[in-house]
Every structure is written in structure tokens, then in C-alpha cells.
Amino acid sequence: MVTALCKIFSGMGIKVAPFKVQNMSLNAGVANGGEMAYAQIVQSLAAGIEPSVHMNPILLKPEGGKTHVIVQGKHVGTYDSERYFNAKGESFLEKALESFNILKRSYDLIVIEGAGSPAEINLSGDIANTRFSKLVGAKEILVVDIERGGAFASAVGTLDLVSFNDLIGIIVNKFRGDEKLLKPGFDYIERRFSTKILGTVPFVANSIPEEDSLRTFQRREGKPMVGIVKTPNMANATDFEILERYQGIGFQYITVPELIEKCDIIAIPGSKLTTVDLDYLRNEGYIDILRRTSSERFIVGICGGLQMLGKWVDDVDETGRGKIEGAGLLDITTLLKGRKVVRQVRSRILYPHMRGMIVGGYEIHNGKSVGRPHFSNIISEDGKDTNLMEGSYKSKVIGTYIHGIFDNTSFTQALLNLVRKELGMEPLKLLSVASTNYEIQRFAEVVKKSIDLDYILSAVNNR
Incomplete structure (x- = not known):
């Protein structure tokens, strides 16, 4: 109101x-x-x-x-x-x-x-x-x-x-x-x-966009099918609300690991307690299925999702639990210690299938992830020129700290068309969607x- x-x-x-x-x-x-x-x-x-x-x-x-x-x-x-x-x-x-x-x-x-x-x-x-x-x-x-x-x-x-x-x-x-x-x-x-x-x-x-974090998406049929893993401490669900505005795309929340194999793209969202959600994914069987099927579908981790896809997360500040094994799908490690990163960014993608594409968004996260190759090169931070690296990728697995990346139509269209090509479908041109305004x-x-x-x-x- x-x-x-x-x-x-x-x-x-x-x-x-x-x-x-x-x-x-x-x-x-x-x-x-x-x-x-x-x-x-x-x-x-x-x-x-x-x-x-x-x-x-x-x-x-x-x-x-x-x-x-x-x-x-x-x-x-x-x-x-x-x-x-x-x-x-x-x-x-x-x-x-x-x-x-x-x-x-x-x-x-x-x-x-x-x-x-x-x-x-x-x-x-x-x-x-x-x-x-x-x-x-x-x-x-x-x-x-x-x-x-x-x-x-x-x-x-x-x-x-x-x-x-x-x-x-x-x-x-x-x-x-x-x-x-x-x-x-x-x-x-x-x-x-x-x-x-x-x-x-x-x-x-x-x-x-909704105010509450755990918004309930109504499952919609379509191809590709995007599955959003619903973790207990999920944060920034707004990253995915843009998908509702594109026609033809399927999406659903993944609440049991078996649903992963029914999806073409898996999204691992941000988290307020990364290592707690990481344990949840492991204990519920999500990580086993992600490891076994990572060559069959694209996996995108955002913020805490990126951290969970790495080799390990050393949680010093969030819960003090120490080093927790990650999914091991990206060659990165994360230390949750030190100052919180809060910034608006513009970044040039380095992922081969989208190399050179400029995207915008924002970062809110604890800790720092290290490892190569980098997903993108940050060229602007809070409106000022910079030269920083962030995220990582490995084959079909992508991880980034950039919230709002799906709001960049060029990125979303490129990702969807990579999947459609593998499915033997014609490329999709996303029409401009009704803006939030x-x-x-x-x-x-x-x-x-x-x-x-x-x-x-x-x-x-x-x-």
C-alpha cells in the first residue's frame, strides 16, 4: 500500500x-x-x-x-x-x-x-x-x-x-x-x-517484488525448467522473481532433492547462515545428486550459493563452526571472516559462453572466496571505476556474488539458450518484460x- x-x-x-x-x-x-x-x-x-x-x-x-x-x-x-x-x-x-x-x-x-x-x-x-x-x-x-x-x-x-x-x-x-x-x-x-x-x-x-524472503512461487511448466533450491535460511529470493515475468520459462521451488533431476537449471540462492544451509544440503541428499548430475544441467549459485558450491567454507564469524566441506563443484574456498561487503556493481563476465557481457547488480555478503577461474571482472563499485575479480565457474557450474544478475536480460537469455541448444530447441529471444515501475x-x-x-x-x- x-x-x-x-x-x-x-x-x-x-x-x-x-x-x-x-x-x-x-x-x-x-x-x-x-x-x-x-x-x-x-x-x-x-x-x-x-x-x-x-x-x-x-x-x-x-x-x-x-x-x-x-x-x-x-x-x-x-x-x-x-x-x-x-x-x-x-x-x-x-x-x-x-x-x-x-x-x-x-x-x-x-x-x-x-x-x-x-x-x-x-x-x-x-x-x-x-x-x-x-x-x-x-x-x-x-x-x-x-x-x-x-x-x-x-x-x-x-x-x-x-x-x-x-x-x-x-x-x-x-x-x-x-x-x-x-x-x-x-x-x-x-x-x-x-x-x-x-x-x-x-x-x-x-x-x-515481495517483502518477505520465503516467497512461495507457484510451479509453472515450461522449458527450460529452473529449479530454486529452498534452503532453511534462504535470503534474497527477489533474485528469482524476474523469472515469473518471462513467458515460456518453467520454474519451481525444489523442496526435495529428487526434483533436481526434473530441472534443466538449478539455482542455489543466498543464505543468512551459509554453513548451516550447507549442512542441510548435505544431510538431505542434495549435494550427492548435484555432484552426480552436474554434467547434465547448469547450476548457478548466488552469494551464499556460490560459497556452498566451493571446496570448503571456513566459518569464523557467522557461527564459529570452523571449516565445513562444500559441494566441491567449484575450485574455490571461502573464509567467513572480516568486514561485510555491501556495494553496487557493474561487471564484465569472463565465463566463456558469455564473455564480455556487462551486467549490473549488488553484493551483500560476509567473507571472501578465492580460486580460479573468475566468473566476472567488476569494473564499477558504487559508481566508481575499479578492477576486481569475483565468482568462479567450472563447465556448467557458475557461481557469483552478484545479486540481481537474472534481472540482466542478456545474461538470462544467454543462459536459457545454452540449455535450449542442448535440448535441441530453437534459441529464445526474451521479450522486454513489464518493468517493476x-x-x-x-x-x-x-x-x-x-x-x-x-x-x-x-x-x-x-x-
């Missing part, structure tokens, strides 16, 4: 920015200032502005019972929940207010997204919802997801439990059916709480028609 509102307000000539105090997600990206949630990067695209870490000052990345904490783009520590809420929450709140005020000096309107539910009465240290809106004097809108069921119970319970700062009204989202069926419930809410219903937004199928615009138009925008703007301006 914040994405749509940013698009709508931007289209009206309002200088608008998104903001989320605290986001818990394993889908992260790189922006001005460091690492931030990918959702706020998408929202900044909707607003027509460059993303900044101040739009998401606190990013929480689950990490094996603890939380990897990013504040204003930088990693500040890994905490259990009790220590975070009791000892660190208040100091991080100050940073969030600092970021908000930085944005406030540059933008006319800031659209703040809450986190989870505002009625988390079990969390006395919650800084992401009504407490923050009160601190900054924000107008509030309660958005109810009706697709999940229990929408009216959720709305009534929230209104009963929460002391809002200045509630404008309620938007019901993702409705399927006849809106007239909702009227008795709306009447009850308006009568009991004197709270206006601002509109009902219908369910709209779209391919706007187009998908946002399409959804924003639906939202604009569905809500009382004039009332919202009047309430916001009447401060």
Missing part, C-alpha cells in the same frame, strides 16, 4: 519519500549509505527518487535464533530478542528519529509503513508503529488485509487495543468479491468507533480509484 501511495503522490507532483522504522526481512538491497530492506528500495522507485538507508534505518535479519541488526546501512551487531528489545531498542529509536528528520528536511510528505501489527501488546518495546507515529505527529491509516480472513475481527480488536495518535480511517486491501457484502461490517465499525472506511482495494495480481503504476491506478484520496490529503494537510 505504501508503494502505491508513493506512486500516486509522486504523480501528483508531491515530493514524497517512503519510511519504515524497522523492517524484519532477509530481502535486502544496496542503496546510498549501505544496506537496507529491498521493500523500501521498491517504494523509493515508486516515489521516483534514489533510495537511501534513512528510508529504512533499522533492518533486522533473522539469523539462527538471533537477529543480525543493520542500523542506517551498517551492521552494528547480532542480538537475541531480549537484549535487542530491552537494551538496544531505545538507542536505535534515536537513530530512526534522526533518519526521519533527515528525510523531512528534503521531502514534502513522508509515507510511513508500520511493521507487523500495531496491536502487538506483548511487545512493550515496539518502536515501529503507533509509538513512532506519536513521536513525529503522523496521521494514521489502518490497512486491513482481508485475504487472510478475519478482517473485521482484526480491525475491531486493533481499534479496541490501540491508542492511535490521529487515525484518519481504514483501508481494506486484497478484497475479492462484491463490496456490498462488506457494508454491514463497515457500518458497525463507523458506528462503534467513529472511524471512516477510506476504501476497499480489490485483489490485484502483480509481480512487484510499470507493475507499480498499474497497482497504483487501482488503489487511486478505490480509496478516498481527497479525504486523505485533506486530513494530512489539516495539521
